[in-house]
Amino acid sequence: MSRPQLIPLHNASWQHQLRDAIRSREALADALQLDVHELPFSDQATAQFPLLIPHAFAARMRRGDPDDPLLRQVLAAPQETTDVDGFNRDPVGEVEQFRDDAGIVRKYQGRALLVVTGQCAINCRYCFRRHYPYADDARSSSERLADLDRLLREDDLCEILLSGGDPLLLSDNHLGSIAKRIAARGDVTLRIHTRLPIAIPDRVTESLVSALTGRVVMVVHANHDAEIDAATRSALTRLRDAGVTLLNQSVLLAGVNDDAQVLASLSDRLFEAGVLPYYLHLLDPVAGAAHFLVDDTTARRIVGQLAERRPGYLVPRLVREVPGAGSKRELAPLYNA
Ligand code: SF4
Structure with a gap:
């Protein structure tokens, strides 16, 4: 089955595209030219974690294919409702162990992560924060800037991370205020974790790009080469041309990208857009996502095959998040000979 040509999105603003995103099984089946009963779908799963897919992302899925790898990432599947041993609601321990009253997560030395919103532009079913208590961290813009000013008075600080949810759902003005404050200190990098340039x-926009002043690293999130179409490439190129350092993180997902050739194509497409593949995460054991699990040996073998097909700078580091560890734990590739 071939992928569709890019469907024009009526020149809608990104806010309108978000408002008009797919939120029901019927709308999804309609967009993909599938019969509603062909979609393996669970109302219970979407009640726990809502279905949310922008049309711009759905346009990159194959029509008529319920097994499409982009669809699999966002489809509220029946397997999500089965309890699996070892899979829980706080898989990396950040809610219980590392978060303060302002929702600031301090896992690693010199770095502070601000969970700035609970909203995303797309709901990825494997997300390790799918059960995160975002409502507990709600902060007004002025409270958040006060939190940031407090952090920026610390000596041992090299990086402020904005995460969520998706930080690019904040207004350009607010993002600009954050970036300016960090740039004024001079020795701290602003890192933004976002899936919005992909979703x-x-x-x-031009206004977003001009708001991102100072030393900015943006870590985008794509898992499959079909996610990088002409519009994505153009968005990423705009950021790169403005001096933003672009990295990608993927999650290794069964039935989506557990294949060295798929990962090699993803690295190629990212590189064409000025993005280096940075991390390939093993799945965090979050409740509802066990059907995406790829075991360690298979994961290491896939990365070994990838390393034999692409230069080192196109091979992401295979990592696992270990609650309480001072950094991510890297797993070595496994080679055939
Ligand atoms: S935080 Fe990232 S991975 Fe999680 S649902 Fe939002 S966009 Fe997807």
């Missing part, structure tokens, strides 16, 4: 490439 809705039109989010990368």
